[in-house]
Amino acid sequence: xxxxxxxxxxxxxxxxxxxxxxxxxxxxxxxxxxxxxxxxxxxxxxxxxxxxxxxxxxxxxxxxxxxxxxxxxxxxxxxxxxxxxxxxxxxxxxxxxxxxxxxxxxxxxxxxxxxxxxxxxxxxxxxxxxxxxxxxxxxxxxxxxxxxxxxxxxxxxxxxxxxxxxxxxxxxxxxxxxxxxxxxxxxxxxxxxxxxxxxxxxxxxxxxxxxxxxxxxxxxxxxxx
Numbered sequence: 001x002x003x004x005x006x007x008x009x010x011x012x013x014x015x016x017x018x019x020x021x022x023x024x025x026x027x028x029x030x031x032x033x034x035x036x037x038x039x040x041x042x043x044x045x046x047x048x049x050x051x052x053x054x055x056x057x058x059x060x061x062x063x064x065x066x067x068x069x070x071x072x073x074x075x076x077x078x079x080x081x082x083x084x085x086x087x088x089x090x091x092x093x094x095x096x097x098x099x100x101x102x103x104x105x106x107x108x109x110x111x112x113x114x115x116x117x118x119x120x121x122x123x124x125x126x127x128x129x130x131x132x133x134x135x136x137x138x139x140x141x142x143x144x145x146x147x148x149x150x151x152x153x154x155x156x157x158x159x160x161x162x163x164x165x166x167x168x169x170x171x172x173x174x175x176x177x178x179x180x181x182x183x184x185x186x187x188x189x190x191x192x193x194x195x196x197x198x199x200x201x202x203x204x205x206x207x208x209x210x211x212x213x214x215x216x217x218x219x220x221x222x223x224x225x
Contacts, residue, residue: 046166
């Protein structure tokens with residue numbers, strides 16, 4: 001029986017990934033790494049800055065320092081988010097309809113989560129139930145952040161349902177012993193990504209917040225739209 005719905009943040013609650021990957025492309029070019037937003041979304045969605053930079057350093061024989069890179073990105077994104085960041089269309093209606101507790105478990109740090117959820121007015125849906133990768137040892141695809149969220153919410157892993165837009169997040173949920181639904185409602189995703197999320201272990205994939213609303217209502221976790 002599901003008694004907690006765990007939401008990833010970027011690409012599930014807020015349409016931030018398309019903005020973030022555009023900034024990555026710009027900054028990585030300055031390090032001599034030419035890569036597209038689509039490639040970054042496919043390979044590194046849900047992965048921490050440290051994990052992404054480690055992989056890119058190995059591939060391109062570069063020596064980018066992850067903490068410095070993260071600061072470069074977040075300085076640019078802070079200004080971009082103020083003007084361009086939006087909640088995923090329909091996600092506020094969905095959150096209002098849920099009949100079980102919810103939380104956020106994200107690969108972002110707490111300061112960014114506070115900003116990203118605050119700008120589109122989503123903070124109040126979660127209160128203190130906002131959990132960051134900086135609170136655990138390992139980021140996704142390790143299960144640490146989801147297990148931490150479940151413990152803090154006093155819910156067994158098998159009673160959690162995770163909503164994720166990335167293969168890394170789906171794999172992390174499975175490793176935590178949780179059910180997971182793939183989400184394609186962010187601007188960085190397209191219908192062809194459904195197979196990728198199913199292969200990662202999603203029990204199903206939904207296209208947008210309205211479809212997710214119906215899915216959760218069918219599980220009796222939300223009021224019917």
